[in-house]
Amino acid sequence: MIMPLINGLKITLKHLFMKPVTLQYPDERPTPSPNYRGLHALKVSHNRAKCVACYLCPTVCPAKCITVEAGEDQNHDKYAERYEIDLLRCIFCGYCVEACPVDALKMTDQFELANYKREDFVFVKERLLEK
Amino acid sequence: MVNLTIDGKQVTVPKDATIYDAAKSAGIKIPILCHDKKLHPFGGCRMCLVEVEQMKGRQIPACTTPVTEGMIVSTMTPEIVKARKLVLELLLLKHPIDCPVCDAAGDCDLQNLTYEYEVNANRFQDEKFQHKIDYENPLIERDMNRCVHCGKCARICDEIVSYGAYSFLNRGLEAKIGTEFDGPLNCEFCGSCVSVCPVGALISRPFKFKARWWSLNKVKTVCSYCGTGCQLTLGVKDNKVLTTIYDENQGFHNGQLCTRGRFGYQFVNSDKRLTTPLVKKNGRLEQATWDEALGLVRQRLSEAKIAGGATVAGLVTPRLTNEELYLFKKLFGQGLGSDNIDHSAGYAHEALTAGASESLGYPASPASISDIQATDLLLVVKSDAYETHPVLGFEVNLGVKRKGVNLRIVSDKKGKLSRLPNAATYIHRPGSEVVLFNALAKVIVEEGLADSTATSLPGYAELVQSLSAYAPTAVAGQCGMSADDITALAREYAKAEKALILLPIGIGYPGHGKVLAQSVINLALLTGKIGKEGCGVLIMGEKNNSQGAADLGIHPVAGGRDAAGILEGCVSGAIKTLYVVGENPVVSYPNRKKVESALDSVEFLVVQDLFLTETASKADVVLPACSFAEKNGTFTSVGKAVQKVRKAIAPIGMARSDFEIFSDLYSSLGGEVPKGLDATFNEIAAEVPSYSGLTLEKLGENGSVYPVTNKPRFMPVVGSAQESTAGAMALVTGSALNHCGTLSLYGEGPMYVCPEGYIELNNGDATKLGVEEGQSVTVRSSVGEVKLKAKVSMRLPAGVVFSPYHFSDMSINGITDGASVTWVTISK
Numbered sequence: 001m002i003m004p005l006i007n008g009l010k011i012t013l014k015h016l017f018m019k020p021v022t023l024q025y026p027d028e029r030p031t032p033s034p035n036y037r038g039l040h041a042l043k044v045s046h047n048r049a050k051c052v053a054c055y056l057c058p059t060v061c062p063a064k065c066i067t068v069e070a071g072e073d074q075n076h077d078k079y080a081e082r083y084e085i086d087l088l089r090c091i092f093c094g095y096c097v098e099a100c101p102v103d104a105l106k107m108t109d110q111f112e113l114a115n116y117k118r119e120d121f122v123f124v125k126e127r128l129l130e131k
Numbered sequence: 132m133v134n135l136t137i138d139g140k141q142v143t144v145p146k147d148a149t150i151y152d153a154a155k156s157a158g159i160k161i162p163i164l165c166h167d168k169k170l171h172p173f174g175g176c177r178m179c180l181v182e183v184e185q186m187k188g189r190q191i192p193a194c195t196t197p198v199t200e201g202m203i204v205s206t207m208t209p210e211i212v213k214a215r216k217l218v219l220e221l222l223l224l225k226h227p228i229d230c231p232v233c234d235a236a237g238d239c240d241l242q243n244l245t246y247e248y249e250v251n252a253n254r255f256q257d258e259k260f261q262h263k264i265d266y267e268n269p270l271i272e273r274d275m276n277r278c279v280h281c282g283k284c285a286r287i288c289d290e291i292v293s294y295g296a297y298s299f300l301n302r303g304l305e306a307k308i309g310t311e312f313d314g315p316l317n318c319e320f321c322g323s324c325v326s327v328c329p330v331g332a333l334i335s336r337p338f339k340f341k342a343r344w345w346s347l348n349k350v351k352t353v354c355s356y357c358g359t360g361c362q363l364t365l366g367v368k369d370n371k372v373l374t375t376i377y378d379e380n381q382g383f384h385n386g387q388l389c390t391r392g393r394f395g396y397q398f399v400n401s402d403k404r405l406t407t408p409l410v411k412k413n414g415r416l417e418q419a420t421w422d423e424a425l426g427l428v429r430q431r432l433s434e435a436k437i438a439g440g441a442t443v444a445g446l447v448t449p450r451l452t453n454e455e456l457y458l459f460k461k462l463f464g465q466g467l468g469s470d471n472i473d474h475s476a477g478y479a480h481e482a483l484t485a486g487a488s489e490s491l492g493y494p495a496s497p498a499s500i501s502d503i504q505a506t507d508l509l510l511v512v513k514s515d516a517y518e519t520h521p522v523l524g525f526e527v528n529l530g531v532k533r534k535g536v537n538l539r540i541v542s543d544k545k546g547k548l549s550r551l552p553n554a555a556t557y558i559h560r561p562g563s564e565v566v567l568f569n570a571l572a573k574v575i576v577e578e579g580l581a582d583s584t585a586t587s588l589p590g591y592a593e594l595v596q597s598l599s600a601y602a603p604t605a606v607a608g609q610c611g612m613s614a615d616d617i618t619a620l621a622r623e624y625a626k627a628e629k630a631l632i633l634l635p636i637g638i639g640y641p642g643h644g645k646v647l648a649q650s651v652i653n654l655a656l657l658t659g660k661i662g663k664e665g666c667g668v669l670i671m672g673e674k675n676n677s678q679g680a681a682d683l684g685i686h687p688v689a690g691g692r693d694a695a696g697i698l699e700g701c702v703s704g705a706i707k708t709l710y711v712v713g714e715n716p717v718v719s720y721p722n723r724k725k726v727e728s729a730l731d732s733v734e735f736l737v738v739q740d741l742f743l744t745e746t747a748s749k750a751d752v753v754l755p756a757c758s759f760a761e762k763n764g765t766f767t768s769v770g771k772a773v774q775k776v777r778k779a780i781a782p783i784g785m786a787r788s789d790f791e792i793f794s795d796l797y798s799s800l801g802g803e804v805p806k807g808l809d810a811t812f813n814e815i816a817a818e819v820p821s822y823s824g825l826t827l828e829k830l831g832e833n834g835s836v837y838p839v840t841n842k843p844r845f846m847p848v849v850g851s852a853q854e855s856t857a858g859a860m861a862l863v864t865g866s867a868l869n870h871c872g873t874l875s876l877y878g879e880g881p882m883y884v885c886p887e888g889y890i891e892l893n894n895g896d897a898t899k900l901g902v903e904e905g906q907s908v909t910v911r912s913s914v915g916e917v918k919l920k921a922k923v924s925m926r927l928p929a930g931v932v933f934s935p936y937h938f939s940d941m942s943i944n945g946i947t948d949g950a951s952v953t954w955v956t957i958s959k
Binding site: 052053054055056058059070071072076077078101102 | 230231232236264266339340341342343345346
């Protein structure tokens, strides 16, 4: 009768001296794993986004949250005139990154995406460019 | 028929079929890159290799090998797959892997085959091509680095379009598809090459980077430019028509389109489209609500109705659907009690509504489009038949080159058709067509070449009598042709077993009216060439539904005013309310000054259009209407095919379809509007004899050609010589290849290639006048004067000048007055 009670208290006592699992956010901050799928970023190369506006990410996106509009630059090359991700719709599945044929898109470890206005959740190209 | 076995399946095909055709008919897919069903077999890509047991298992191309009895064919052995993979590897050696930025991706034969045959590595290595990309023209971009040398572009341009813009240059590894002297492309820009290119070597620039192929919604409909009735697939995304898509199985033309059909769709989503009704307030057109605008129109119409209907008139464009035209007629006939309705300036439909109607008993052509390739001798009135109906021009090309059709052209100038093999062009004096056709008939009567059935037709005796003054020797001078030529042409026509006459009509051709149509039909009746396959007269209505407007009788039928009468009535005050739907008389009807003063003086002008045209800007109320891409309905083509138009996008802005607007007005006048399109079409079928038995459902994918019963009679006609003015030049008007009516002015494609009006003159005349290409000249007639750019060419005879009629700026109707020939003087 008394033994089970002692066993239980033993476990409680053990946990009292273990490192706590809970993070005291925001005082303490987690380090996301390398394959964490946070906010998207458009990779930059030679001072411009690598994206060639092939439309594969909006095609594959199951949440239909990506809007791309292609444009023609001075060299007659294709680039993304408009690139928007609506994070309110995004389900962070990462298919867009997988689909990208030119490795122009990645998902960063940024997870603090709360905001006050709906409009602020629409990430236009300038906000998405890799810093 | 030949029996053979393909992959264990028994197949029976005609003896002129190839293995590829046989496999296709059995539902077996053989991959191809260089083959197209419209073109002669080429056998260049080696993708369609198959094994034939009788040929000791050798691999032979399926697209060029004819079938033989008892052949045993395998299309998918491991050896064949290996060979096809090798072909793909070799192609991918040079082909850049830039699918992400290539517009062909998704619709690329090479991409699809690479995926299907799982070619994901290459055993070979080589450098890619480094050809210069041709960005110079605004419609077709040529990136020869992507070319796989299938030669389809060169072949379609030669075989079907008969332009010959492309050819293979150099040999071996250096071979490439090039243009003349390897310069930038400068052709008629029909885009046929773009449509057949299996990769992205040729792409449409207006569509470049606009959307990916797979994201487009494809809507099958009918082109809204000329009367040919080409079927069209629109590529639609986000309520925008972004491109036209090639579908080789569409229509009699197998998806083939002309420059305006393929590149002229931009008017649908043009920024210039009207999005709200406009009402004139204090002399200015201001935005208004539908209630306000329609309220004004309703009030005017009900007043006119009470006054008896004679003070109201309507001009409508034959670009509307049959259902809309029918409702328009009802609105005026039953609703208002007015017979003052007309279209196409009144004269441009006469060939059908008066000419054919009186001679044959129905306002349509006694022939269909399929007759063009089935005939032996094709007599084209005016080389412009190519410019007015380019896809029918392709049919002529195919007939002449593949079926051995003899082409004879009687025209006031040479044209592209004149250059076809064995084509003979007889240049006559402008405006002498009727005299010439009477002379041809005279020769046939004189020489006893008339068909035995002709003498028993009503009016034969009168015809013979009326022809007495038209002996070739007597009228040779008037026609400007030698008597021998006239006689020879008449004999040729009469002796041909099957002969077809093409007669283009339109606002640009005031001479092609009732009289000419009847003299042409007389000739055909005289030789018994009506009512048989490959025979007849094809009267080619100008607009997409000109034939439908003629069938429905959108013209005065009980003594009402015709177009000219309506405009006169506006000036005299007899017409107080004018309702213009889609027409732009200020630019297209003859004598601009007269039209403008008529529209200025009419009390109340309502214009219903897509754009704020020159006519609409004079209106008291402007109603925004829908383009063909925003509505369902039917168009009737030159060849009497009733075809379905399908809605591709929602109306732009607040625009409403003409059907809705007419319904509203008609019901406000107390009329009962048919419920929906089906009911309207059924009413049409009940009222128009030739449509009887048709329903929207029965029309199906490809439409339906309605039959006609001939009640032929001869209608003797008098042709008069053109009186010339000393020292003046003969101005003839017509269509430019890139344009159709005034609608194409709002399409970017046509405007890139042909942005403004011009006056074309013979190089001899140009030297005499000291005029150079591109120089601005003043053209003066008794009506007025205009300044136009000169275009110097060799196709016009001396003393004749040509100008297209579509353009609003310095429009040629500033100097014409509805005569078939206008006498002008040209000065620098």
